[in-house]
Amino acid sequence: MNGTMPERRAFLRRVALGGLALAGAGALRAQxxxxxxxxxxxxxxxxxxxxxxxxxxTVGADNDAQIMELxxxxxxxxxxxxxxxxxRTTDFTCTTSPALHREIVALWNDNRTADQIREEFVRxxxxxxxxxxxxxGFNLAGYFxxxxxxxxxxxxxxxxxxxRQRQVAAVPSLAATEAIDIAAVSGATPEELERLRxxxxxxxx
Amino acid sequence: MTLLGQFALWVAFLxxxxxxxxxxxxxxxxxxxxxxxxxxxxxxxxxxLLVAALALWKGLFAHDFNIEYVAAYTSRNLPTYYIVxxxxxxxxxxxxxxxxxLACFSAVAQWITSRRYADLLPYVAGVTNIVVVFFxxxxxxxxxxxxxxxxxxxxxxxxxxxxxxxxxxxxxxxxYLGYISVTIPFAFAIAALLxxxxxxxxxxxxxxxTLVSWVFLSIGIxxxxxxxxxxxxxxxYWAWDPVENASFLPWLTMxxxxxxxxxxxxxxxxxxxxxxxxxxxxxxxxxxxxITRSGVIASVHSFTQSNVGYFxxxxxxxxxxxxxxxxxxxxxxxxPDAKLESMLSREAAFLFNNLALVGIAFSVLWGxxxxxxxxxxxxxxxxxxxxxxxxxxxxxxLFLLALTGIGPLIAWRKASARNLxxxxxxxxxxxxxxxxxxxxxGMRDVYPIMxxxxxxxxxxxxxxxxxxxxxARHRMxxxxxxxxxxxxxxxxxxxxxxxxxxxxxxxxxxxxxxxAFRVDQEATLKPGESIExxxxxxxxxxxxxxxxxxxxxxxxxxxxxxxxxEYDGKSLGVMKSEKRQHVDSFGRPTFExxxxxxxxxxxxxxxxIVYAGSVDGxxxxxxxxxxxxxxxxxxxxxxxxVVGGILTMWPGGGGIAETRRTxxxxxxxxxxxxxx
Numbered sequence: 058m059n060g061t062m063p064e065r066r067a068f069l070r071r072v073a074l075g076g077l078a079l080a081g082a083g084a085l086r087a088q089x090x091x092x093x094x095x096x097x098x099x100x101x102x103x104x105x106x107x108x109x110x111x112x113x114x115t116v117g118a119d120n121d122a123q124i125m126e127l128x129x130x131x132x133x134x135x136x137x138x139x140x141x142x143x144x145r146t147t148d149f150t151c152t153t154s155p156a157l158h159r160e161i162v163a164l165w166n167d168n169r170t171a172d173q174i175r176e177e178f179v180r181x182x183x184x185x186x187x188x189x190x191x192x193x194g195f196n197l198a199g200y201f202x203x204x205x206x207x208x209x210x211x212x213x214x215x216x217x218x219x220x221r222q223r224q225v226a227a228v229p230s231l232a233a234t235e236a237i238d239i240a241a242v243s244g245a246t247p248e249e250l251e252r253l254r255x256x257x258x259x260x261x262x
Numbered sequence: 263m264t265l266l267g268q269f270a271l272w273v274a275f276l277x278x279x280x281x282x283x284x285x286x287x288x289x290x291x292x293x294x295x296x297x298x299x300x301x302x303x304x305x306x307x308x309x310x311l312l313v314a315a316l317a318l319w320k321g322l323f324a325h326d327f328n329i330e331y332v333a334a335y336t337s338r339n340l341p342t343y344y345i346v347x348x349x350x351x352x353x354x355x356x357x358x359x360x361x362x363x364l365a366c367f368s369a370v371a372q373w374i375t376s377r378r379y380a381d382l383l384p385y386v387a388g389v390t391n392i393v394v395v396f397f398x399x400x401x402x403x404x405x406x407x408x409x410x411x412x413x414x415x416x417x418x419x420x421x422x423x424x425x426x427x428x429x430x431x432x433x434x435x436x437x438y439l440g441y442i443s444v445t446i447p448f449a450f451a452i453a454a455l456l457x458x459x460x461x462x463x464x465x466x467x468x469x470x471x472t473l474v475s476w477v478f479l480s481i482g483i484x485x486x487x488x489x490x491x492x493x494x495x496x497x498x499y500w501a502w503d504p505v506e507n508a509s510f511l512p513w514l515t516m517x518x519x520x521x522x523x524x525x526x527x528x529x530x531x532x533x534x535x536x537x538x539x540x541x542x543x544x545x546x547x548x549x550x551x552x553i554t555r556s557g558v559i560a561s562v563h564s565f566t567q568s569n570v571g572y573f574x575x576x577x578x579x580x581x582x583x584x585x586x587x588x589x590x591x592x593x594x595x596x597x598p599d600a601k602l603e604s605m606l607s608r609e610a611a612f613l614f615n616n617l618a619l620v621g622i623a624f625s626v627l628w629g630x631x632x633x634x635x636x637x638x639x640x641x642x643x644x645x646x647x648x649x650x651x652x653x654x655x656x657x658x659x660l661f662l663l664a665l666t667g668i669g670p671l672i673a674w675r676k677a678s679a680r681n682l683x684x685x686x687x688x689x690x691x692x693x694x695x696x697x698x699x700x701x702x703x704g705m706r707d708v709y710p711i712m713x714x715x716x717x718x719x720x721x722x723x724x725x726x727x728x729x730x731x732x733x734a735r736h737r738m739x740x741x742x743x744x745x746x747x748x749x750x751x752x753x754x755x756x757x758x759x760x761x762x763x764x765x766x767x768x769x770x771x772x773x774x775x776x777x778a779f780r781v782d783q784e785a786t787l788k789p790g791e792s793i794e795x796x797x798x799x800x801x802x803x804x805x806x807x808x809x810x811x812x813x814x815x816x817x818x819x820x821x822x823x824x825x826x827x828e829y830d831g832k833s834l835g836v837m838k839s840e841k842r843q844h845v846d847s848f849g850r851p852t853f854e855x856x857x858x859x860x861x862x863x864x865x866x867x868x869x870x871i872v873y874a875g876s877v878d879g880x881x882x883x884x885x886x887x888x889x890x891x892x893x894x895x896x897x898x899x900x901x902x903x904v905v906g907g908i909l910t911m912w913p914g915g916g917g918i919a920e921t922r923r924t925x926x927x928x929x930x931x932x933x934x935x936x937x938x
Binding site: 101102103104105106107108109110111112113114115119120125129130132138139140143146147149150183184185186187188189190194195196199200202203204206207210211214215218219221222224225252256 | 494495496501503601602603604605610613614617618620621624625628629632636639640642643644645646647648649650653654655657658661734738782783784785786810812819820821841843851854855857872873874875876877878879880881882884886
């Protein structure tokens with residue numbers, strides 16, 4: 058036994074080291090096979106520039122909170138159903154949203170207010186330029202019908218329940234007329250009934 | 263294989279039609295052999311469609327690009343698990359998936375339903391056969407997954423990069439399972455109407471099915487949110503897109519049904535309402551399919567526009583008219599067994615809860631359809647986006663959240679003033695103290711304060727219910743607290759599972775408020791350059807661009823931009839966002855480069871990094887950095903919701919015997935008991 062333990066340990070150590078070496082070599086080989094030339098220098102060229110979208114550098118207006126908020130209320134016209142901000146910061150294949158963003162920035166720099174820019178977009182692209190319709194005319198139906206239906210439902214339901222309540226109140230209840238003697242029906246002892254009453258009082262369901 | 267698939271579709275069509283005709287002819291009522299034939303048609307239909315499904319899978323795995331569907335959604339270098347998911351990635355395959363799963367559900371329903379409802383089963387088979395046959399007809403005549411091309415391409419187009427995500431492997435089948443399984447309760451409802459067996463028996467028969475549908479829908483919706491968040495790159499998880507709304511609508515009516523059905527079980531009330539909800543849920547699931555596939559409403563993630571929308575519209579109209587006509591003709595037979603006794607009762611609270619859920623469903627449907635309505639009325643196309651839905655639905659959602667807490671606090675039948683005082687004092691205090699604490703802490707946003715305070719109120723309700731239940735068991739049986747908690751849930755899984763679902767809902771509402779505090783920043787950085795970003799919690803992130811490396815992977819060229827992240831001077835590690843240019847097996851680009859976001863998530867907030875692109879083909883990278891508070895809690899809430907849902911439907915722990923005991927409780931008044 059004494060002779061075999063060190064041998065086994067040495068064997069296991071060799072297997073572990075061998076395994077690690079193989080795994081390391083595999084990883085290096087895999088890296089060598091897949092690693093392309095990454096850029097060199099401060100902003101070196103990419104090995105395959107076509108594999109990424111080309112973007113214009115960020116400017117101050119891109120992070121202007123007011124412009125961002127405004128863009129979230131205006132729809133991109135590329136057919137994507139997103140607002141301009143979301144589209145230009147998500148769908149990097151879209152060329153429409155960056156153009157619309159530039160248009161907004163130009164209007165903003167021209168000292169137009171957010172409302173004026175929205176008006177300008179509605180004039181240019183129609184009412185569908187807005188992410189939510191203006192609350193006027195027929196659009197009011199869009200905003201208020203769900204609320205009105207809900208209030209109407211609450212009114213009808215309350216009236217219905219109150220009417221039922223009156224109907225039930227008009228009929229003497231079973232409890233008021235002839236309370237069933239549960240002890241007689243169930244054969245339970247008074248102690249068991251008391252325990253049941255206590256449990257029900259706890260749960261109150 | 264395509265021949266076998268085509269043949270299987272035609273066989274399914276014939277078997278399904280035969281079974282449905284036989285079922286609705288009613289001839290089986292005096293002929294047990296015909297009854298057996300109708301039921302067996304469900305099994306045969308499932309078998310035929312399984313053959314069709316296997317034929318398509320064979321085509322997908324064998325790269326048989328002569329099949330148009332295989333060429334459109336796979337390529338030779340597509341990883342195996344995405345070949346599996348390609349089955350439901352496109353219009354045609356997903357129709358087959360729908361049909362085969364529904365046929366299997368139908369067969370399972372026939373197999374496991376208790377013999378007590380044997381007289382309903384042939385009609386159930388008839389209804390499910392009709393729905394399956396409808397899908398088979400759509401496939402055969404409008405969207406055949408076995409359609410062949412006139413040539414054999416060298417390679418397929420591959421799967422859309424945004425669908426090459428584990429979320430998309432799981433989300434669609436889960437959502438479909440939810441949509442599809444709704445058909446079984448609907449079939450039982452129609453069978454009950456046809457047999458005029460309008461007591462509450464059929465409700466018991468479908469209870470598990472409705473819960474199964476609800477759980478699948480919930481999983482599908484949450485997985486869809488997760489996929490949108492991790493894959494689409496816009497930093498959010500819900501955009502009120504028509505397709506998202508379409509999945510939410512049946513979930514809302516199904517949730518309403520799961521509440522109101524308790525009133526029917528316990529008190530024999532709301533029979534008409536429950537039947538209407540089941541029919542509405544089924545129709546909304548078909549409506550969702552119509553929206554997704556017709557292209558009638560613009561959506562960021564619907565299937566390609568095609569003529570299958572007309573099929574669905576026609577089916578929707580016919581199914582709606584027939585179902586509601588049947589309901590109308592049985593109206594008088596659906597008289598309630600008992601009457602609602604008080605405005606201050608759990609029944610009334612459940613009714614208001616139903617009203618809120620159906621009201622929200624109406625509101626979402628209204629907003630989804632309003633562009634079409636506006637165009638029809640004014641001739642002007644308008645957009646109804648998130649600002650509209652948030653404005654209309656947040657107040658309704660808060661009303662629902664409040665009812666989630668109120669319902670369990672009110673006694674059945676009629677609550678006394680003492681009962682109300684005793685029940686409400688703790689949860690209301692919970693809510694008020696939370697609101698006060700938030701205001702003192704400096705929060706001024708009304709909706710987040712209301713949401714968190716109402717969430718605390720609901721949590722107070724749930725904790726109080728658990729506390730009282732545990733205390734009762736502890737006193738009566740001398741059980742320790744963990745044992746009492748276990749037994750409490752195990753012996754009344756529906757009730758306490760339901761409370762766990764409520765916790766999931768309140769957590770989700772609270773997590774949604776995090777979006778009000780989202781911070782975005784765009785930056786263009788050369789390697790080594792940094793920006794700083796302020797977290798809504800007050801700390802500062804320092805984000806340093808390390809560089810962009812490019813390498814080839816199995817079916818794509820990857821450009822990985824790496825960012826060193828520090829928070830208040832402490833290093834949090836390196837994050838990576840990628841651009842992936844997918845290629846076919848010949849190295850030819852198949853789609854535009856797609857984006858893989860980098861996400862670092864903790865209990866407080868997510869740091870979300872999007873590599874938008876490079877400046878002039880260099881390592882100078884354009885990023886969008888986003889800090890999203892509380893997103894982790896959305897996924898955790900989803901998990902709690904699903905665990906609660908699974909608990910409620912787990913076999914045992916109540917059931918028919920419990921229902922009968924409960925019903926019997928209303929027929930006798932305990933001597934001296936104040937409230938039962």
